[in-house]
Amino acid sequence: MNSILAIVFGIAFGFILQRAGALEYKHILRTLRLIDLRIAKFMFLSVGISTVGVFSLRTMGLISLDMIKFNIVGTLLGGLIFGVGFAITGYCPGTSIGAWAEGKKDAVFVVLGGLLAVLTFTLIQDQLFIYLAQYDAGELMLGDILSFNNLALGALYSVAIGFIVYYADKIELKLSAKKAPEAQESLSQ
């Protein structure tokens, strides 16, 4: 049953990514070049909505959290390396699979590079994990640091994300209104 769910959820995820334009190099690069923040707004809006749902349902005892351990060096360095790769490829590990499905040949090379990276990482991980162990902070969440009611904090967090996304959108609209009509034309392509 759970296997069927995996495929169904995967199909929905792939479909949404395709419709959001997240499988396209130009949309990722426009976001990272701060020209058109569509992808960032899409991602953070979904996070804001999810948070309300996750913490409401958790209060009702319907779901449990499952977080990735925070390692000060591992998470930060991993994120920075990932960011460079994100800007070079214009894909992330998930969207490269979707872009491949769309017939984008460059995405296949992203996947192949990724497979080689996993092999390389696995060969050196024992030494790496020993080194990283001293920076391990465990499964930490915002509520642990701020010692605040999680549901209330979740609501605040969602509202904060909502405000950031809303104002980013407003500022973007203002800036694009100042630009020449041609620029707007190419933005909507």
Add this chain to the structure above:
Amino acid sequence: MDGKWSWVKAGVALGILNIIIFLSGNHLGTTTFYSQTTGYITSFFFPEWIPISSWTKGTCGGSESLSVGWQWLFVMGLFIGALGGNRTSKVKIPKEEVPKMWIERFGDKPRLRFTHAFIGGFLLLFGSRLAGGCTSSHVISGMSQMAISGIVFGMAVFAAGIPTALLLYRKGGNI
């Protein structure tokens, strides 16, 4: 328009999907797929080289075997869903081997683009393994749980991604 949803519609859809995935007791993630696939290929050709348990150690899935599991099927679904989205799109999507925007900046050099893609793909997954997850598990799933790891990862991705993108396109190029 180009047959795409607005970011609001897409964001709401992904938010709802993410909540349903949580309700089913699962979590979004794609890094494990890469680990399991590499592990499977490697252990098929060189069974003695690397112990099976090493492959998924510290990934977002937490699975300990190389058998086709939840995350693998999820990524297979992702492929089907993206293909379906592409085929049902009202506006015909031109098939491009190399993104047009990239060509306008770097020239019509498919081999150079594929090299960039390969190196970039290496960085993506190396970073993911180091951080214990990627955009799906750290940002979409992790940040929704207010996990510190997700918040730090998300900020680090943009902190490195924005300057890199600006540097790559410092000579301008089309928007």
